[in-house]
Amino acid sequence: MLERLIHSLETSPVMKRGEYNYFINPITDGVPLLEPALLREIGCAMVRNLDLAKIDKIVVCEAMGIHIGVAFSMMTDIPLVVVRKRPYGLPGEVAVHQTTGYSKGELYLNGVAAGERVVIIDDVCSTGGTLRALISAIESTGAEIADICVVIGRGDADIGRPLKTLVKIEVSETQVRVVDTCL
Ligand SMILES: O=P(O)(O)OC[C@H]1O[C@H](OP(=O)(O)OP(=O)(O)O)[C@H](O)[C@@H]1O
Numbered sequence: 001m002l003e004r005l006i007h008s009l010e011t012s013p014v015m016k017r018g019e020y021n022y023f024i025n026p027i028t029d030g031v032p033l034l035e036p037a038l039l040r041e042i043g044c045a046m047v048r049n050l051d052l053a054k055i056d057k058i059v060v061c062e063a064m065g066i067h068i069g070v071a072f073s074m075m076t077d078i079p080l081v082v083v084r085k086r087p088y089g090l091p092g093e094v095a096v097h098q099t100t101g102y103s104k105g106e107l108y109l110n111g112v113a114a115g116e117r118v119v120i121i122d123d124v125c126s127t128g129g130t131l132r133a134l135i136s137a138i139e140s141t142g143a144e145i146a147d148i149c150v151v152i153g154r155g156d157a158d159i160g161r162p163l164k165t166l167v168k169i170e171v172s173e174t175q176v177r178v179v180d181t182c183l
């Protein structure tokens with residue numbers, strides 16, 4: 001299991017975004033293309049690794065959480081909430097101030113209510129800026145975060161909660177190395 005993911009990571013090109021070594025991979029970028037078998041492999045690994053008891057919703061961030069969230073939602077029949085980069089001004093909308101290793105931005109959370117149990121999934125955790133901001137936004141709604149899982153863990157970011165990763169990687173200026181897997 002995870003052979004496709006490991007192969008795709010270890011053949012990922014790396015580019016500079018400022019000082020940040022940014023790897024380019026189908027799961028984290030959607031390019032050059034997403035193979036259905038890779039999505040299935042990741043969906044199955046997430047189902048095996050997440051605690052799905054009494055979960056009301058899956059929460060993902062636009063853009064690169066969406067394909068993973070869709071695969072996972074279709075496998076589990078749990079509804080999906082997409083945290084968007086655009087505000088809608090709906091009642092209860094929560095702004096999420098996101099900082100990554102190479103960007104700053106605003107995301108907007110809708111569709112999560114007090115008392116609900118949610119799981120967060122995403123493509124990658126690097127500095128942890130996105131997950132920390134999302135966790136505090138979800139907590140402000142009064143919902144409970146039951147579990148958090150990313151496909152790829154890069155570095156040792158502290159998000160203040162346990163974080164499950166399917167694979168852990170190290171990224172140099174030229175290549176990605178898979179250093180651990182959840183299996
Ligand atoms: O741990 P961090 O340093 O926060 O990095 C991880 C985040 O960076 C990427 O999102 P990005 O904001 O680049 O948007 P995208 O999903 O549209 O590519 C990725 O999808 C994660 O959400």
Ligand code: HPA
Nearest residue numbers: 021022023024028124126
């Ligand atoms: O190196 C990266 N590649 C793709 N997406 C990312 N999101 C955070 N870091 C990265």
